[in-house]
Amino acid sequence: MEALPRTILYDRHVALGAKIVEFGGWEMPVQYPSGIVQEHLATRKQAGLFDVSHMGRFIIRGNNRLPFLQHVLSNNADALDVGESQYTIIPNEQGGALDDAYLYRFVEEEYLLVVNASNRVKDWDHLQVHAEKIGDVEMIDRTFETAMLSLQGPRSKDMLSTLIDSGLLPDPLRNKLSIATLAGAEVLLARTGYTGEPICFELFVENADALKIWDILIEKGAHAVGLGARDTLRLEAALPLYGHELGEDPQSSEIPVFAMPLSRFAVSFSPLKGEFIGRAALEMQFTSLKKIFDRDYSAIQDLPRLIMPVALKGKGVARAGYKIFNNDEHAGYVTSGTMVPYWHTRGEGIASVLTDEHSLRGISLALLDSSISEGDTLEIEMRGRRIQAVVVPFHMRSEAPPFARAIPWDRLHSEKTSTPEAKTVTKARSILDQAIRNTSWRQKECINLIPSEQTQSAVTRLLSVMDPCGRYAEHKQVMAFSEAEVFYYQATDFIENVEKRLEEELRDYLGCPEVETRLISGQMANTAVFSALVDYLNRVDRKSEQRRIRKVMNNHIIRGGHLSAQPMGALRDFVARDPKTEKPAVVNFPVLPENPYKIDVPACAKLLEIHRPELIIFGKSMTLHHEPVADIRAMVDALALDCTIMYDMAHVLGLIGPHFQRPFEEGADLVTGSTHKTFFGTQRGIIGARFNEPDPEYDLWLAIRRRAFPGSVSNHHLGTLLGLLMATYELNHYKNEYQENIIRNARAFAVALNTCGLDVAGDPDISFTQTHQVILNVGYAKGPEIADRLEKNNIIVNYQAAPEEEGFTASGSLRMGVQEMTRFGMQPAHFEALAGFIHDVIVHGRTVSKDVAAFRKQFVDMQYCFSVTEFEDEIQKLHQLLR
Amino acid sequence: MKEISELNFPDDLKYAGNHEWSKLDNDEVTIGICDYAQDQLGDVVFVELPQVGDTFDKGQEFGTVESVKAVSELFIPLSGEVTGVNENLEDTPELVNNEPYTGGWMIKIKPADVSEMDGLMMKDAYLDMLKG
Missing domain, CATH: 3.90.1150.10 (Aspartate Aminotransferase, domain 1)
Structure with a gap:
């Protein structure tokens, strides 16, 4: 018999005492002497090092590389920029998986496709057939000349950081790539992995360098982990394994790709893909899946069963192939299952820490009738008895780096705390006492350094709780009355006057002709602007579906960008999907390599030319620098872009002036902001605009007014509106x-x-x-x-x-x-x-x-405000009125 | 995975072809799995045992032991009635790995025919079998 291939690291595994088995046609370590349980736990708490060099590695290049990949893979390869990777499926015409794979784009002119070891030859032959059909595609199998290591776990970043000679680690986002020199060797680095660890890397190195990198990482404390724990780790993370969750089911029929939850991210129907292998079948599955999510089972024949995480409630171990019953009816099979260890935690919320104790729990993935849903209790038949199990949404969560957190089935939800039984009057007195203590502590004993907070002056605060705080004053400009504001309620003269005075003061402060003050938060101000811009962009065509903002340029959230200017925040429903990336069409300001808090202004020119954004949003929540408004305005004008420049000044609204910057003088169209950070005011939001009545863009301003009311608020919180007027007087004064x-x-x-x-x-x-x-x-x-x-x-x-x-x-x-x-x-x-x-x-x-x-105690008297003594009589009267 | 020479096989036990050990003490026989078996299995995560009072004929399956990767049946080396089971294994199955001959014992039985002990192997014969 021909000897099985071994990876370049085989001798290392033997020297470490590994138990070697045949896997995917290779001799591989299944476990080291510490055992699967310890290897699993070490990965979750420290870092695990895996030799995954047995996986197939194909380089794909040639002029037709992209059309080829779009045809043979399920995901949208065109979405990958250099430095990005994606999970993908190699589909067959029936909508099943020949294999699952990862596609990496480390350099401009070639792709790296990583496939399962056991499918390498089959995949190669299949891909070759199509490569020849399409032509001008070159494929190179680099499996035997290179090594692939996987370093996973909370300490993995530390270990790699200390090895870098030149280059950088990939950006801290999943699927990002970089090329760096580590300990003298060129290494391709990817933020990918098969463990669910939030801090994870895969390394591609030439064979000649592999031993050195392996040895250094082991020396730095990485635990060698074999295929056994690789399987328990991926199972806990509910990641599919070909032959279990993909490929054939226990009855030897093909598992539809969309049965596996990750497929929703691995299959793309982007028009950029054109016709690809399996597209028709996959579209039918997807249609069926959408219906199943709506509990409509009319197309269930295209997707009769789905892969779901199932946790064991009783004692026992579910194994692949075991039957599952739902109310005594056969409802599917376990596709993968075992007992996995997990660390106990101590403490709650963000303060919870992993202890040194661990337990085992029985978990599985199962292919179950599509009508079964989360929370359903089932029975798994094992060796003649049936054990209770429950469908769970997940076994583990990865969104709280640096640790992955196990979620046993009985700990899916925190317990709601309820206050001890007490009389309502007692509860009321208690909350009053607590409010007194809290205010006294925050105002007289603490040094508050939260950059988004402010204490308002006594007179501002007092005004905020006077009569207007319980009133309504909806109003709208009516053209028929020569643009007069018409109020919907009576007795609003006072607040109308307050609002006019506030607009006046803010126009003066911001240096612009128009101000909207009815928004009650900075985020709401942003939402109103985004919504108004969509309204404005569609102003001619009121019958078609209203199109979204085609492209937005902003600060990336990880580089200090505001949540309220992100797709995950206020921007979400107003920005288009980029047909290429299939993600929100947002491009981020480039930053200086040596100072990630500062925009790289010269690098913006090319991006503006390529992306031609319709909206540019300046402003950050981690902000150390002026924003380059004037420079970008000049670039936008030079390119004659039809683009609105907005500066979300939330944090720095109170700094406008000669000591910071003047946004409108520098070329901003719009300024939004919250009025309670550096600004002196009550907690509200405002919008300022540079548009004047005859400007063509004045229609955008009118849209903003409409999206404030009736678009955002009916009641615009008149108490704090009155307070804000006083605060604005104070700021303009001081x-x-x-x-x-x-x-x-x-x-x-x-x-x-x-x-x-x-x-x-x-x-x-x-x-x-x-x-x-x-x-x-x-x-x-x-x-x-x-x-x-x-x-x-x-x-x-x-x-x-x-x-x-x-x-x-x-x-x-x-x-x-x-x-x-x-x-x-x-x-x-x-x-x-x-x-x-x-x-x-x-x-x-x-x-x-x-x-x-x-x-x-030295700093309890507020400065830069109208002193209480100056208005003593009036303040007394206001206090009296509150009694 | 250890070499056979690194494993421990006490002299005072009897061994079965399926890698169970048996020890006669007064009228009771204690049964477990030997160092070789636990090493082959890897981390034991679950042990399923019979109840006191159950009776088995020699060679019948009396339970299962599960490691992370696989399930293995346990076969009784001699006939008898179960008089005790190691309840510690329910919460600490790793005792089978760490102390296969002491804390990791599995059941005690009252043998139907003590002479069946004579059919089991002594240490040397068992080692010869392992080395094949």
Whole structure:
């Protein structure tokens, strides 16, 4: 018998004591001496290193590489930019899977397709037939000349980071790629894997370099993991395995591709794909799936069974092929199943940590009648007895990096807490007491550094709870009355006057001819603008489906972009899908490699020319720099783009002026913002516009007015509208001194933190910041714990993910703003003292809560506001009226 | 996976061809699986055992032991009535891996015919069988 092939790492596996088995035609390690359970657990808590060099690796190039891939693969290969990868299926004409695969685009002119070892020869032959038919496609099998390692788990990023000689790790998003030199070897890196780990990498290296990379990673503490734990890890993550969830079912009939939940992301019907193998059958399956989700089983014959995660309630181990019963009727089969270990956790929410204890649980994937749904209780027949099991949405979650979290079936939901039984009057007194304590603590004992918050002056706050806070004053401009505002209610003269005065003050403050003040949050202001822009773009054609904004350019969420300007936030329903990427048509501002908080202005020119956005959105929630409004305006004008430039100034609305920037003078069309961050106001949103009545774009302004009312609010919260007027008076009165001190304090604070030895983000040449914000890097995933520690010491900050981090649970930064404490009179020297407290807490773990509370006592009288003594009589009267 | 020389086979036990061990103590026989069997199985995650009072004939299946990867049947080396089962294995099946001859025992039986013990192998014969 011919000897089976071995990977370049075979001797390493033997030396580590691995049990070697035949798998996919290769001699592979199934487990190392520590065993499958320990290998699984080590991957979930530290990092597992897998030799997956047995997987087939095909290079695809030639002029027709893209039409070829579009024809033979189910996903949209055209959606991949260089540096991206995707999960895909190699379909057959019947809508089944010949194999599942991953397509990588590391370089411009070629693709890398990774297929299952056991299917390599079959896939190759199939692909060759079509490559020859299409012509000008070159395929190269690189399986034997290269190695493929997989490094998965929370510590994997740390391990790789220290090895980089040049190049970067891929961006912290799944499926991103990069090419870097690690320990002297060129390595292709992908944020992909088969474990469900949120921090995961796959590495492609030449055979000559593989041993060195393997040895270094083992030396750095990666645990060697064999095929056994690879299977339990993928099962826990509910990832399919060809031959179990794809291919043939236990009755030897083909499993339709759409039976497997991941297929919804692996199959594309983009027009860019044209006719591809299996398209007709897959479309029928997809139609059936959509109906099944609506509980319409009329097309169930195209998709009679679906793969679902099933958890065992009773004791036992479900194995592939076991029958499953629903009310005594045979309802399907287990496709994969075993017992898997999981770490116990201690604590709740973001503070929960993995302990050193673990348990085992019985989980499976099953091919079940499509009419079965989540939560249904079933029975699995195993060796003559039946064990209860339940259909679950998932066995594990990956969205809280750096750890994947096991979700046993009985812990899918947190328990709702209920307050102990008490009389209503007792409860009312209790909440009053709590409000008194909370206000006293936040106002008199804490140093508040949350950059999106502000305390309003006493008179602003008082006005916010006067009579208008219970009233309505809907109004609308009516052309028939020469554009007069018509109010729908009586007794609205006062609030009408307030709103007019507020618009006047804000026009003056923003430096623009039009202001809308009825929105009650910054996000609502953005939504109103996006909705109005859609309305405006469709102004001629009112009969067809209203088209969305074709392309938007904004700051990426991981580079400080505002949630409210993202597709996952307010933009979602207003931006078109890009037919190429099949994702929201958003392109992000490029940033400087050495400073991810700053836009790379020269690089914008090419992107503007390629993408021709209809809307550009400036503004960030992690903001250290001016936005390059004037530069981009010049580029937009030079290209004659039909494009609206908007600046979401939420964070920096209170900084408009000579010490920061003047958006309308620099060329912005629209400014939105929330009025309670650097601005002095109550919690609301506003929109300002540069359009004047005869401008052709004035129609956009009219659309914005309509999308404010009736589009967004009926009741525009008149109490805080009145409060905002007073706040705006205050800001217009004190802005010069306030704004200058904000910038001065932020810089002094940043420099002092840096001098203490802390890692301050940004450019030291400009004292780190041009805004009220200071960003401190405290170490990967340590943000939540340190923010909590600071809170216990009466310093309130906001943990945030830095640009290289995978999500907010992995936050390694603290975002701070000086605006509120500046308003309470803190000066540079005071911020230097505060930096000392922060250093004590973070670096030395000292308890400084009493010192901080005592420090705050110096700063309880608000500055930059109309003093209570100045309006003593009026304030007394207002107080009396509240009794 | 260990070499046979690295495995432990106590001298005072009797071994069956299916890798169960048996130990006679007064009138009771304790039964488990040997070091070789647990090493072959890998991490044991579930053990299914009979109930006290059940009776079996020699060679009948009396339970199963499941590792992460596979299920294996357990065959009784001699006939008898079950007088005890190791309930610790329900929550700590890894005892079968860690202490196959002590904490990882599986059942105790009252043998129907103690002379059946004579048909089982001594350590040396069992090792010869393993080495084939």
